[in-house]
Amino acid sequence: QFTRAKPDNVALLEAARAEGRLDFMTGVRPVSLAPREMSIETRDGPGTLVCDRVIARLGATPARRFVESCGVAFASADKEAFPVLTSEFESSTPGVYVIGALAGYPLIKHCLNQGYDVIERILGNEELRPADEPILERKFGGLPGRRSVDEWLELMRTDIGIFNDLTALQLREFMLESDVRVFASGEAVIVRNDMGSSLFAILQGSAAVEVNASDPSVTVTLPQGDIFGEIGLISGRRRGATVRAAEDSILIEAPRSAVLKLMATAPAVKRRIDAVTAERMIKQIFGGTLSKADISAILAQCRLQSFKAGECLIREGETGYDIFVIRSGSVVAEKTIAGKEVFLSYVPAGSYVGEMALFDDGHRSATVRAAVAVEAIVLPGDTFRTLLDDRPDILRNVQEQVYSRRQVNGFIEAQKSSFGSVADMYSSVADFLVEQGIGEATDALLIDETLCIGCDHCETACAETHDGISRLDREAGRTYAHIHVPTSCRHCENPQCMKECPPNAIHRAPDGEVFIDETCIGCGACQRNCPYGVIQMETPPPKKPGLVSWLLFGMGPGPGQPPDSWIEKALGSGGAKDKVKQAVKCDMCRGVDGGPACVRACPTGAAIRVSPEDYLKVSGMGRATD
Ligand SMILES: Cc1cc2nc3c(=O)[nH]c(=O)nc-3n(C[C@H](O)[C@H](O)[C@H](O)COP(=O)(O)OP(=O)(O)OC[C@H]3O[C@@H](n4cnc5c(N)ncnc54)[C@H](O)[C@@H]3O)c2cc1C
Ligand code: SF4
Ligand code: SF4
Structure with missing residues (x-):
């Protein structure tokens, strides 16, 4: 690690060694471990070190076989599974602790807090309160009833079916990422046809599911301890029904990323969510007259x-x-x-x-x-x-x-006898669109090349709306026949970009757009995970003066992308180089009146946004048969 450490940190370590506060060696390779002793290989030959504890820094994705060979069991054979840990972060082998990214907690604050807790416990501090206790105290503070954090967590574990088998650690970490709040009787929790992939659990009260779109009075009641929202979570599709609080209720809302992580850590949670999803999907698809017992018999x-x-x-x-x-x-x-x-x-x-x-x-x-x-x-x-x-x-x-x-x-x-070539074209365009990810898109930008005049107004409008950085590359991407798929976010049903974002900075808005919030730490995981290469890592530029200031006083750059020289100047000494990069991508002009700027700016109607249900219309066949 020394070769990659910042010079200031190395200087601090060297100063501490000079003062006799610590000692370290570099250029050393561990060879073997025995009780209280480590054999090493140094530049000057073999040696031994007195050794009480070994701290191995392995990261999120070390070779699983190596970790297992250290005696750490994983929750399941699933490649996404995490190690099984006690509430004190102890693995299946006593004395071996796992914290940080490998334990499923990928932020520096997790590593620091958990490392502190483990060291204190090893030193015998049994009274230690977890470092994140104040966060949960704030979260639960607004709920009715005077309960401590531990009492709330215990209530959740015993009263909500999917949590029954969780350890205190799993539930605590899950709640750090989730929200819990009170809904008044009749208040809508989720609305039919909204996008949403979070999961809800009923801690107190009950919920009413409006199962008939044309008659909201037809409802099915979900009791305390039940869950809902699981179909949006698993399928990535829009919400299939409106759900309201049937009485004043306390509900937990867990983001998709937290639920997927929990499903990977706790096989019992996965089994329960899978079973509920299958049961409700079968009921939604085949009709309301099937009883729970009928569905269980089918699912068996x-x-x-x-x-x-x-x-x-x-x-x-x-x-x-x-x-x-x-x-x-x-x-x-x-x-x-x-x-x-x-x-x-x-x-x-x-x-x-x-x-x-x-x-x-x-x-x-x-x-x-x-x-x-x-x-x-x-x-x-x-x-x-x-x-x-x-x-x-x-x-x-x-x-x-x-x-x-x-x-x-x-x-x-x-x-078939009359439209051979049209059918050919139709099929190959449809195939092409599926290959380009339009099959998993909820909303994708396509450009009809027969109408596009190459003016680039779409890109300029995008840059204008997003601090000078265009989130679409019109020329990049692939074209088949008259359909061009530019490099721009597809707002996928199951966005791959979301799955490893350490601070959960990527969300889905109720209208379906997948967007990145300001908590992005610039780790680049989403850029690596997006199959369509639509995420860029950019230094957020400073705010530009408004259009009127530019028109009247010539302040700042004009419409479109600001020149690098202006960004450098506006950011001060060091310019963009000293600022942390953040992930940027199309957010469908969220919050901008009139919807996506690219489509509004296109003078010929060549730029269109489509959902998969509509893309056959653009592929040509729809036009022929509509
Ligand atoms: C660009 C970037 C920006 C980030 N910004 C932030 C931020 O602002 N705030 C925040 O809280 N978190 C941030 N993170 C996340 C944070 O860095 C990680 O969560 C944290 O470092 C995880 O700590 P860890 O000890 O579990 O693993 P790591 O820090 O990943 O340590 C793993 C170590 O193991 C070594 N290693 C792995 N495999 C092997 C092997 N086979 N043999 C030998 N050595 C191996 C690696 O070289 C590495 O040094 C960022 C991550 C990145 C990539
Ligand atoms: S960034 Fe990539 S993975 Fe994420 S929604 Fe957009 S196209 Fe899908
Ligand atoms: S770069 Fe992507 S994955 Fe990393 S924090 Fe930002 S949004 Fe999340």
Whole structure:
């Protein structure tokens, strides 16, 4: 570490050594450990050190096998799993403690607080209060009832089903990232069709789910201890129902990143959330008349299956009866016509495929493949057939679905002699768009090249709206036929950028936009994780004088990107070089009247924003058939 340490820090260490306060060696390689002794290799040959404690600095992603060989067990075989730890950060081997990024807490403050706690405990300080206690005291301070932090945490653990098996440490760290607040009776907690991926747990009171979009008086009550919001969490789709507090209630709201981390650390939480999601998804898709017992009986026959992007769930021409409920991700259906794969439809999470074969002796009439990574609940055909035989209402819903899908297939079959080249174009543009991530987009920017005149007004408007830094690169990105996909955020259903952000600075707004807040520490994890290369690390420039000051007094640079010389001057000595970079990307002009500036600034209507449900319209076919 010395070669990379800042000179001032090295100077401090050397001064401390000169004063006899500590000692250190450099250029040393550890060879082996024995009780109270470490064998080392130095530049001058082998040696030994008296050794009470070893502190190994390993980071978030050391070789798992090495960590396991030190006696540290992980929560599961999942590659995202974290080590199993007690509330004192002790691993499965007594005396071996894990803190910081490897324990799942990736901020310097975590490492400092946890390191302090561990050292104090090793020294025998049993009275120690955790360093983050004041944060939780503030968080719980506004709740009704006088309870200590420990009492609130214990109440949460015992009264909320998914928390029952958590350790005190897991729950404490989870609550540091979550919010807890009181909702008045009738207050909306989540609203149908809003975007949102946080999970809610009912600590006190109850919640009413409005299950019928056209009649809000039809509700299902969720009791104390239950959870909701899990379908948005898993699928990344918009909220499927409005949920209100049924009485004055205390609810915990946990951000997606905290829940995913908890699911990776605590297999029991994952099992419970998966089970609730599957149960409610089946109920939402197949109808309200199914009882909890009916659904449990169905789910007992099901399995969860993952598919990589491009992998087939169903192959045209094969025989099969299984039904695939898309839990997360999305799929595309294609049919071979005149030797070519013709794109039929895009099916998002929260829907199902495979039902047509049940009415067609098991004959698969189309190929269905994953547009992005997909998780599907697979219902065996026999189970589904029994369900349809017992439930005429569900049979009717499924028959309607089959009817409309047959109509699309029939239309395409009927056109095969006349529109060969159009169908080709349609399919390949649709394929191209799926490859470019539009299949997992909630809102993507496309440019119709037949209309674009290359004026760059879209980029200039973007820069103008965002402190001189454009978040879109119009020329970069790929083009197929007349559709260009510029380098700009797709606001993905399951944003990869969010998954390792240490301060949880990346959020999804109720309208769907994925945005980065000012707490970004510039670590670059999101830039590495985004599959579409749309995040830039930039030094935030100073605020520019307004347009009027520029027009009247010539102050600051004009519209568009400010020149580097102006940024340097405005930032003072050291200029941009001394400032920490932060991640920037398209935020869909959040909070700006009139919506995305790029689309508003385009003089020809070439720049358009689309959701996956709409992209077939732009790919050409929609225009032909609308
Ligand atoms: C650019 C950047 C900016 C950040 N800014 C902030 C900030 O402003 N505030 C904040 O709180 N956090 C910030 N963080 C996060 C913070 O740095 C980490 O959370 C913290 O350093 C994690 O500490 P750690 O000891 O667990 O791991 P690390 O500090 O990552 O230490 C891991 C060490 O292990 C070594 N190592 C790994 N594998 C091996 C191996 N196989 N053999 C030998 N050595 C190995 C590495 O070289 C490294 O020195 C930032 C991170 C980055 C990358
Ligand atoms: S930054 Fe990348 S991963 Fe994140 S939402 Fe945008 S396109 Fe998706
Ligand atoms: S660079 Fe990205 S991942 Fe890192 S803190 Fe900023 S937003 Fe989060």
